[in-house]
Amino acid sequence: MAQDQARNEDFRLLRSGLPERTARAREARLRRDFCLTREDVMGLVRAEWPEFGPAELDALVGRGRLDWRLVDGEQRFLRSCVDSLRLYPAEVPGLACPPADRTAQLAVIEEMRREGAAERRIRLRHLIRAGAGVEVAAGSTVRAWLPLPSGSQVADVRIIDVTPGMVAAPEDAPQRTAFWEAEGVREFFVEYEYLIRAPYVDLWVPEPVPAALDARFRPAPAPCAEDLAEEEPHLAFTPYLRRLASRVFDGIPVEDGLARARAAYDWVTRNVDYRFQPAYLLLDSIADGCAHSLRADCGVFALTFIALCRLGGVPARWQSGLYVTPERVGNHDWAMFYVEGLGWLWADCSFGSAARREGDEARRRFYFGNLGPWRMPANSAFFSPLTPADEALRNDPFDSQLGEMCVDGRGLTSYDFEVERTARFLP
Template identity: 40%
Template sequence: MGINDNFRYLHIGLPEDVLRLKYFGDFAGADRAALRYLNAPNTPEPLKRCLTAQREMMARLPADYPLTRDTAIALAQSAAPDFTAEEFDALAAAGRIDWIYIQGVPHYFDRFFDSLCKTDAAYAARAGTSQLGADGSNAAREGGESRLDRVARLLAEKGELSARIRCRASLRLKDKTFRKGERVRAYLPLPCACDAQSELRIERISPEPAHISPENAPQRVVFWEERMEENHPFEVEFSYVRTARYTDLTRPGKNREESAYPPEEFLAEEPPHLLFTPYLRALTAELTADVEEPLEKARRIYDFVTLNVKYTYVRTYFGLENIAENCARSLVGDCGVMALLFITLCRCAGIPARWESGWKAEPGFCGAHDWAQFYIAPHGWLYADPSFGAGAVRERNEARRRFYFGNLDSYRMTANTAFQASFDVPQDHWRADPYDNQVGEMELEDRGLRYEEFERTKEVLAFTEM
């Protein structure tokens, strides 16, 4: 078992004395209390594994919440000079600004104002920013039609759309992190073999040699390991054919070819975040009451997520707990949080559902993104993108919201077909994201690197419709 597997025990929960210190924001005190349990001879092994993961989580949490009230207000005013302290307090009281205690004093999420601009056109206008992002909101336009609406229309007309997409991604240590002669390991995501992707090509790798995961790896990567004498980037260019196929859910389904993903394997809980808790069981029962057809059950779940959960940026996934259940309680989350809630509720309802993630990859834009698949016979595996559906709600585009229940656009790169899967060359130390891989990972001999310690790029070089 690798060190990142300790996260599989996160749902065990903390002893009350450790939890009180954590919630107060006395992370040093909570760490000392956790060590006391870890060193005790009668502490059960599952609790030890939970405590091991929690110690590292608590060490990282303050970095996501560096802002005091005064510095948070100043940050907002640097983008929107007319932003006021009273406005900040009202937003915080309304639950629109994420925060934690650090030594009993509220500290605020470093991306809170970006999140306001992302989800509220008025704030975006005041700050002079765009709402374009990985939930499809304010989608790029071609002529008078948004790019996403154009794809949905063409798919309905033609039944299938394909494009060859060429991309480039890179990693580089920040200069302050680099130490000459030290062993460095680097991982970058690659497109994997799945129902919508074919003709996978590695166009260029630098430096060579490098390890390439099998095409069917659940989290596919290119991997380097070397002792670095100079601080150079690790870079890969790849291309693939992405094919979107339209499913008209108003018509009877047709039997599809067998998939690499047997549906019966995607019905179970997967700790720590995909759990059938009493609340989620009750919610599922409420949403699917008096419904027999699996498709209609899935539709009601999708409607609940897209019509009620508000898109917001969240702290790094390393610090998240009870992802699906907390989303169902707070009704906020990003694309991955929404996808996990959809998957969990589907499985709770007896509908096979699974994870996919990678990039939104279109001309002029490339961003990390997560979505889901669910299985309905005889249609087979269908797509659902709850965050794109929620983005359509904000734009009052009901046709687009409905499209993303059952279908997906062709602007995608799938690198990961499983949540919380190991790389085929596992990391020795903590991953920056222990669950998913969209932007890459790096580690040194003695530790895994956090995102602030290395630079990452990703871009679409060419997008050719076929």
């Protein structure tokens, strides 16, 4: 992995075949995401762990715990790399690692097991604002997109309040958004309510029983050819992934889709560790890269699981949006997979890997087949256009979570706009 990372990024841009506009954006983003020098990293860690030095830094790099690139010939680290280190206190004992409080999460899991499902009605307010450094003149054309709830686990979506002029994408849009086009407007918001239902199924018993259907919720569309296909570049069926899949599914009949999906989930959650990632614009072939590095964030986890499932003949899809709790709202990605007789099910390999890291096998198993109700799904496909399509280069071309803004034809990055998101759980 160190050799892969040590390739000069400028050389990678020249040989990548990217459109010139994308290549320029990628280089600019590289410099902003990978902005910490070795001295910066050591200073951040030494503030809590004075004994930390160059040898310890090199050891963490060698074990793939620190993400870095060559920028102008100098080793530069991802701005969030120290936060990734906190997840592994045994390797960095001098860094503070507050224990995660899983009380509420475990209570929801128990509720789902006991009741067969969990439901929540959530009111969410989402605002996007051009940053102070962005000029928005009175006659500037500003376009903005914010995600809206969509998916088979969502029903009764109600728009409560909104910046005037909003146009909602159809409910079946692969990336459902609220859209505005206005002159001289710096911020846009939407406030909505939705009902989300999280059904429960135990996929670890000899004969799993399908989750009960609910007429208030539309079933997910039936599997199609695309759910088994490769999608270049990030879901490409590379030779390495093909060899890995042959090992993962060795001895498992192709007809046993559940066993094959379980094998894919087991491999990913037992072998891949969480690490914050740069903007996906800077990643090449995501599933293949994860299989090599064994490092991922939630979206990389999901794409790797989807790739393995498809290689194993199991239909699989992307789903993403927001993780919504009473305390916070954050971006999150997960996967769906299809098993004959059980229908579409969910897999959250990021949460499953965290459970393995914390020694909670029951929780790891739960996230194979299930999600909790603390979600706002908005996207059912990866790398799909918005509605209407954004002609500028998007901050996140892959899905819609933070939102997007474009001023006079220039797409803003997350360094150029601000986002505020708040949620309330309703009776």
